[in-house]
Amino acid sequence: GAVVSQHPSWVICKSGTSVKIECRSLDFQATTMFWYRQFPKQSLMLMATSNEGSKATYEQGVEKDKFLINHASLTLSTLTVTSAHPEDSSFYICSARKAGTGAGYDEQYFGPGTRLTVT
């Protein structure tokens, strides 16, 4: 199988503080990981694509200085929400791309998500 974990599963922090969320591929190497944000009753919105050893690619409208992404190894990507505010409260989901899983397409495996609440 292909398992992706996230830590923590939920976190509450005070406004103005920073929070780090980890995404790990447990049994495969992932050169690419993706970070999504999901608001209640809405779809997953891609925030950024994280590539091992290089800078992340952010989607339009996502503040790169606020959502810092680091992909230092083939099994770990981190998302740091800096100076968090209540409007950053959301469900953050990562996925990891497993190379070689299909012709012309590498399947993404999703983590269980992290619920962030900023008070």
Place this chain on the structure above:
Amino acid sequence: AQSVSQHNHHVILSEAASLELGCNYSYGGTVNLFWYVQYPGQHLQLLLKYFSGDPLVKGIKGFEAEFIKSKFSFNLRKPSVQWSDTAEYFCAVIPFSGGYNKLIFGAGTRLAVHP
């Protein structure tokens, strides 16, 4: 704007009823199509996918989906649902524009199956 639309936000069925969840997309050209499921408290899992070939795709747990290119649709079906199918279902599209392209998700449909 280009998007993925799921028409039903919330569906309630009795066990053994048939299911059809609608999905339409607005991207032209080549697309890859997916249905994902998220059971309560669990992560997203792939139900089925369409790349090319037979437009009727069979997935896990008795689900199938039909790609109708002329209608830009990829509806999900199951002839007889079970209580264990209670979950949220997401349609997703990869519109090709060169290289590895990103998944674009619909808003999701929450299915509740009553015994």
